[in-house]
Each structure stands twice: as C-alpha cells, then as structure tokens.
Amino acid sequence: MHFKITKKDHSTYARLGILHTAHGIVHTPVFMPVATRAAIRALTIRDIEEIGFEIILSNTYHMYIRPGVELLAQAGGLHNFMNYHKPILTDSGGFQVFSLADLRKVYDEGVEFKSHIDGSKHFFSPQKVLDIQKVIGSDIMMVLDECVEYPATHHASQKAVQRTLQWAAISHDYWINNFDTDTQALFAIVQGSTYPDLRKVCVEELLHYDFSGYAIGGLSVGEPKAEYAQITALTVPLLPWDKPRYMMGVGSPLEILEAIKHGVDMFDCVMPTRIARNGTLFTSKGRINIKSGVYAQDFSPLDEECQCYVCRTFTKAYLRHIYKMNEIAALIYNTYHNLYFMKQFIQGIQKSIAEDRFLEEYKKWEEVYKTL
C-alpha cells in the first residue's frame, strides 16, 4: 500500500490523497459502505459499483462466524466470494467482540467470546484476527484493540489503552514477519475514550511502529458533539501527516466534515443504509422521512439536486407509497439514494479541498444539517 497526499486545503488540515492498494486506488477523503456479512444491506454489488465507491468495509467478526474461515479460504478470499474486486478494508472484530458485553472475557493474550448465533466459545488474539484477515484477503487490515463503552472511567480507559498498545506491538511484529506487507496493509487504532491524556499517550506509543495507517476508534459512540470535536482536534495532528487516517464507524455528514477539517481521510458507517431502511433520507436540504404524510401527494423527486437513479426516476409520492406498503423495492431505492448521497457529499468535499474552499463547504452543510 502506498499513500500520497495530493493537495492540502489552505485554511484547514483537510487534504486530498490517493491510496494505492493491491485491488486499486482510492481517492481520499473516502466513505466506505459496509458489507457486514459479505453483502451491502438491501443493495446489489453492481449498485455499489455503479454509484462509484472505490472501497468497501467488511467485518472480521461476522466473516469468522459465518461463512467462516474455512469456506472463505476455499472461495479464495472475500473478493472472490463476493465477486467484488475493488479494495476491501476489514475491521479486527474487536469492536464487535467488545459489544458482546456479557459474552466475553478479556485476557492479556486476547479475548474470549461466545458466538451471537450459537453461543459457541471462541478466542481472538492479535495474531488470530490477522490470520483471519489474511484468509479474507483484506487490502487493509486492522489490529485487535480493546474498546470501552461510553462513558468509561479514566481508569478503565487507561487499562484498555494499555491492552490496545500491547496488542498493537504484537500485531505489528506478527504482520512484519508473516505477511506481504505491501499487499495487506495494517492500520493501528488509537483508543483513549474522551480523555486527552490517554489519546496522546496512545498515539505516542503507536508511533514507535511503522503502521500503514492510523485509525481513531471509540468516537461517535454517544459522547457529546463538543467532545467528539475536541478529541478529534487533539488526536489527529499527533498522527503522521503522510499516513492515512481513518475515523472508525463515523458517521453523520457533520461528524465527517469535522474530522476532515482536522485531516482525517477515511470513514465508514452503517448509518446511511440503516436510516434508509427506516425511511430517513439525506437530501441537499437536510434529512427527510419518506413515511411522512406531507409527501403523500408530492410528485417531485426526493432531492431536486440529486442525479441518482432513484431521484431521476421516482417521485416522493411513489417512494412513500411503496415504503408504506413494505415493498422491498422501497428499501433498495432508499438505500441506493442515501449511499449515492454520501458519495456525492464526499465528492463535493474533495472538490472544495481542491479549490481551497473547504470551509465554505463545511459551513454550507453545517447550515443544512445544523439541527441534526
């Protein structure tokens, strides 16, 4: 993997970059749609290609549970299994495993957990999650980390940071010695909850190792907007300028803008697809819910400014009707539109950085989405 910054905005830390991976290039900033279980929820893989996404994310925990490592190995990895041949980033499974609060135990060597499907016992070590990601064939792998819930005490957060750092060291060593590091990149993860001192320590320690990129975990997990902005503002500048930065599990348009302002390059989130299935749609004028009676006789497109297949083809009245009727097509169209919106939203930001007017773009969206 190779990362090149091609442009920096003149008044913020926002930047454009090109990420070269084994399966092609990715223009940053980038939003990655999520194929949790080897499929984007409610969308075909050709829709994803048509919208123009350059990279998707999949979840190591879910891939490990089903279809399992053996089947993925037989299939020749996830790219072949899905028949998707652009870059794939996988998380480490850490976030999912730590979300299974009652079903897991943490040890120095790793984390023991029970499958959410059949209750069977499993163990993830830093090495094991890399082995799984090797079979998946991820272009970008993530290290195993310990995630704390929000809010967490300083003590609990500090312990999690220590564990995260130990595991990062083990991961880096294991990666260097067992992987083609050019083909499968490895990103470290910064933890530390909402504590500036812990975030700082975590970054400093991680910088002893030459990871391909650096992710920020444990944000946008319920903390106030101001804390998200504060931790982002203090953490990102500590990261190496020439490496890609990835804000995990983020997020809403304004969270993404805030992070890009400080120099973050990569994002993933299930929110745009999840809210789509609930009828909530992004537009250039803010969010709308297509279920609303105000659209019953509205024969205009979802978003007059959107050029997507759905906006070019259907009216709000039609989309509302099929949503109310529980038609699966409504989930398809809503999801298509929201992901297209995210792609256009990011492209607009890229353009604004290229033209040294990122702050203008930031303010435009802040105005539109201020109440959300």
Next chain:
Amino acid sequence: MHFKITKKDHSTYARLGILHTAHGIVHTPVFMPVATRAAIRALTIRDIEEIGFEIILSNTYHMYIRPGVELLAQAGGLHNFMNYHKPILTDSGGFQVFSLADLRKVYDEGVEFKSHIDGSKHFFSPQKVLDIQKVIGSDIMMVLDECVEYPATHHASQKAVQRTLQWAAISHDYWINNFDTDTQALFAIVQGSTYPDLRKVCVEELLHYDFSGYAIGGLSVGEPKAEYAQITALTVPLLPWDKPRYMMGVGSPLEILEAIKHGVDMFDCVMPTRIARNGTLFTSKGRINIKSGVYAQDFSPLDEECQCYVCRTFTKAYLRHIYKMNEIAALIYNTYHNLYFMKQFIQGIQKSIAEDRFLEEYKKWEEVYKTL
C-alpha cells in the same frame, strides 16, 4: 389493441402472436411479472426492463385500497406513478375480493367488501372496477367476475357463472360507451370451476360480445393436474382463434406448457417471485433450494446454462451464505434469477413454436420438472 397470430406450431395449438397495445408491443406467449402494489416484490423496475419483460400485471383491488384512485389520478395513472412505460394489464379485483371470504357480500349489482387494511366498507360493481382501471390507465383491463373456491359444488359454480355473465354483459356495454376501446382493451373471463358443461356455457354466452380477449379464471386453484389439463383442453378451443387467450394466475412451468399446447397466449403468477424469497430457484435441471447444506461449498453458478446477472456473477455458496444471513440482497438475486428464468423459459418456447418443435420443448421440460 390489435392482436396478430404470426405462427402456429404444426402438431399442437401452440401459437406465436404479437399484441399491439397503447404502450407498445408484446410477443406472445408471454409471462407477466406481478407488481401487486405498484412494485415487483424485491426487484427494481429497471431490473424488470433489463430482463426484458414486455408487460407487467398490477392488481386493481390493491391499487384501489392503496394508494387509491385519487392519488393515481393525480399521478396521471399507474404508468406515470411507477415510471414504467410499457404495457400494464390489471385484473378486476374480483379474485382478491372473493378471497376475502368473511369480509364480502355478493349482490346482483356487485360485491360489498371490507378493506383488508382498515376494515372500511367498499363496493365494486362491474362499472366501478372499469372506472378504477380507467384511472390506472391499464392497457388491458379485466371484467369483474365471480370466482368460486376449489372445490365448489355444481350449483354454486353455476350461480357464479351466471353472475359472471351478467356482469360481463354490463361491462361490455359500459366499456363500449365510456372508453377509448383502442387504448384500453377489455378481456372477458371464463369461469365454471372444474365443470365442463359450465365452462362451455360460459364461453358460448361470452361470445355474444366482442371482447378484446378472453381469460380463463378459476384454474390452478388446487384442482388435480388432470382436471387442470382437461378443463384447459376443452375450454381453449371454444375461444375465438384470433383473440388473445389469458390463463389467469398460472403458473408453474408445466402448467404454462400445458396451456400453451392448447393455444393460450398469456400468463401471470406470483409464484416465481414468492418461491424465490423462500430460497427456491428454477434451473434448467429443475428446482433447487439454495438453503440446502449441499450448496455450502458449491462454487458453481446457480444454473450453468443461465446467462443472467446472478448466474454470471455469484456462486451457490455465496448465494446460500447471504440467504442464510437474511440479507435483502439474497431476495433481490433470487428474484432476479427466477424471473430471468421465466423469461428464458418462455423465449425457448417461442423459439420452439417458430421452429415447429413445440412438443419436443414440452417433453424436455416435462422430464426436468416431472416430479414437481
């Protein structure tokens, strides 16, 4: 509407035809996918266009209940509402209303029923269902008929035939005087359950009126295969040779073949899409269920002989995985494949008629689907 028979098979009554409608031409025999509630279940309208369907069916009862006549009128009809500009055939609502056994009462003037959604009372007369279909803008409308369940007594079936004939006379008169009969065609419906004498009487009486085409209702509703074949064989030859014949709600590959053999031109059925959502898929070698464990490690396509997007792109192992994971994409891919199969199945039949080898095609499929 204009119908032209272009070829007759040399050893059966199977025939090729071209149906000219206000929204374009339809090559018969034809299978019509069903957009019950203004959407094909689990598929986008561009998928339907890509597969190459020339006509779809929608349900008057469902359109009347939701979104309702007023909204359809505002939208400029169903073609505009769905943004689908090929021919649309609508049923009369009769079948749906008579399926609401506890919720309806039949009178000479029509049928009173309660909405399955909110229990509100409504009344369908022969004239009213045509008025609704006028608003829908159907290229081919159906008359209101009285459908009996299977099995039905001779007496009950006879009464239903009498009512169906009275309503057909009223419908024809109303159509002639209130419609542009070139733009909106009207088909009569033959009832009579499994009683040859009633089927015969019903056809004879209907032939007093010059309908655009003739449908056979009340078959494939649970009767034995032999009775389906017998009633089809005796009813179809009584219908005018130069008018399109439509077997309503049919059906399986073998039911369709049987009817085509006797000269039926048009079919609709939700079965291919419904079974797809249950994991059952048509192939050139018979039906398979993608849930089956035998496909867990099967990296071949669903159907080696199928050229559809799904068969060109994914393996059985992948399709099984996403189906088992309840991914909506599994419903999309399964539905796409089954409808593509139906299209190819019908095209194969068309080709066999053109080449005077329909019986060979019939026997080929009989062998493949004999146990089903």
